[in-house]
Each structure stands twice: as structure tokens, then as C-alpha cells.
Amino acid sequence: MTRSGFGGEMPAVFPDWSPYQDLDSAARAYLRDPDIALDALAGVLRGSTVIAFTLERFVNEVNGVWQEVVVCDGTRLVLWHGEDLPPGDGPPGSMSSSLRVVALSAVTEVGCRRRLTRTATGHPRVDSVDVYLLLSSIDETSVGPNGGSEESATQTVRHDALRFGKTLDDGGAGQIARLEEFARLVSSLVGRPMI
Template identity: 30%
Template sequence: MGAPQDWAPYTSLQDAARVYLRDPDLAVDQIRSVVEPPAIKSFVMTRGFTEESWGEALWQEVLATDGRRLIIWRADDDVSDTDDGGSRRILLASARSILLSTITDQVLSTEYEVLGDGTRRLAEVKLRMYTQLITRSRQRTVAETDIYCESFRFVKSVDNGGLAQMQRLMQFGRVLSRSM
């Protein structure tokens, strides 16, 4: 696959996935196992590369909502050991569904660059969600325990997705707010 096209102009998750994701059929099939695509009210996509000891790894993510659930599809390139002592490249993919009722706090932040003539230009959008889902705890004293809940953070900027993807992340945040 060459350089991905921008997914933001597409209102259909299937169409957006085909131009943006390396593994669109897998993503759509796994998301379809959780929610029928026509029920999706809003979605955003992101992808990136990490440098691993075995080479460059791609990660891909789709975040969608049907107004009742947060659906997260994620795929990561990885390496697995083989029985003969070698290794093979693999793709780890999952679809996750989280009830919106478990989200206790949502923050949609926008950052604007102030230009020389005083006008503002959207520079970055951040969506943070905090849930009731406990990921770990640590006992500090006999009477005190720190509890850590799962949270999610999504960022789009001028350099990471551009204006259309920032606007889509804002739209996604507003759909979530109205659905909670």
C-alpha cells in the first residue's frame, strides 16, 4: 500500500477504511462483528509507525460509536517466536466495545494559533475520555489505595491529520457528549 489518502472526507466507515487503512477488509469485518456499519453515528481513524528491533511496525486504529457504545478496532504489526527458534511477522487485531455509560468524564480541547492579523487558526484537537474501568490498584498504606482507571486519548493536529481530521475528531467528541 502506498501513502494513505485522507479518510476525513468519507462519511462511510467502509469507504474511509479502504483509502486509509492498510488492512481495511479486516477492520470492517471485525467492526461489523460488533456493530452494523449503518448504526455508526461517528468515527475517526488514526495510524502510525513505531521502530522495533525487527523493523518498522504499523499500528492502525478506528474509533466509532453507535450512540450507546465506544467501539475500538486496533491492529499492530508484531513478531512471534516459532517452534523452530525463528520468528515470524504477525498482525495483532482486536475489536473492543465499551458502554458509553462507563465513561465518567470526557474532555474535548481545542488549541488555536493566533496569526499576525489577530485571526485564529485551529492547530490541535484532543479528546480525552476517562472510564470507571479499573486497570490496576496500588496499596499505599493500610488505609490508602491508589486506583487507576482506564482512559483514552486521541489527538489530531495540523501536522497529524490536518484540518479535516481535526474537525472530524471534534464532531466525534460532540456525538459522544450527546450520547452519554
């Protein structure tokens, strides 16, 4: 099964990037538009050493392909996101390409939830992992009636967060392990003084 997109036909099941230890090889194996992603990242990294990364790609029934690369260079996270534009938002085959840089000092919490199942022999097996990085920046805030000046007013503050997930069906055991490795590395750096 294939679907059309920015780069032409693409398989609905993507190759596994987890065996590749370097970003260039992993991106070229997995992303539909690796040159666009790598060029955008290179403009920010400018020779910094990539110490960990994770990749994501899926097909959205409305927009087409959604792709993401998250790189850690020891002091920051550099995120590239590419997404096909929906019909009517540009000429056919149009996509967006965006970058976001987050200082590791802005990460206030790292969480990793594993879902375990038992094999037929009774051994535990990780069949999914969800990772979140809570940031100090505010994603959303709302204030109740009268601007929150009354005691009955409600106020909601939600911090920005980065979320990543892998399952056996979406990525496989190798990508689950690589995402856990990424989370452990970021966790080891959060809260440490940056030199």
C-alpha cells in the same frame, strides 16, 4: 518514502480520511488493512447504524504500523486495533487484530483540549486537539505499605481512559475537525438514558 509491513509497502504519509462520511470509504482510504478492520467491526455492529467514528494510524519504528478505528453506534463504542508484531513475536508480516466494546454508560467524562495559534492576520486557528473519554473501569491501582492499613499508606487508583489526538502535522485540519465532531457527539450521549 515507504516502509514495509503486513500488507507490503506503504506510504509514510497517509491519505486523508476526513472527507469520507461513511466508515467503509474512510477506512479504505486510510487504513492499511481495511478489510480486516471492517470485518472485525461488522461482527460486533451487526447492522447497527454508525453515527460517528474516528480513525488513527501511525508507524512505530519497532513494530511497524499501528491502526485504530473507534465507532459509536449510539449506545456503545466499538474499538478495533491492529498492530504489526515486533520481530521475533511471530513469522515476518504478523499482526494483531483486537476488538473492545465499551458501553456509553461506562463513559463518565469527556474532555477535549484544543491548541490554538494565530494566523498572520490574527485569526485563531486550531492546530491540535486532544480528546479523552474517562471510563468507570479501573486501569491501575496500587496500595502503599502493609496493604494500605496504616495512615501513611498511599493508594493510587487510576480510571481507564480512551485517548485520541490529531494535529495539523498528523492528520490535518479535516481530521482535527472530525475528531472534535466525534467528541461532541459522544459528549451529547453521555449521561442520557439509553433506550
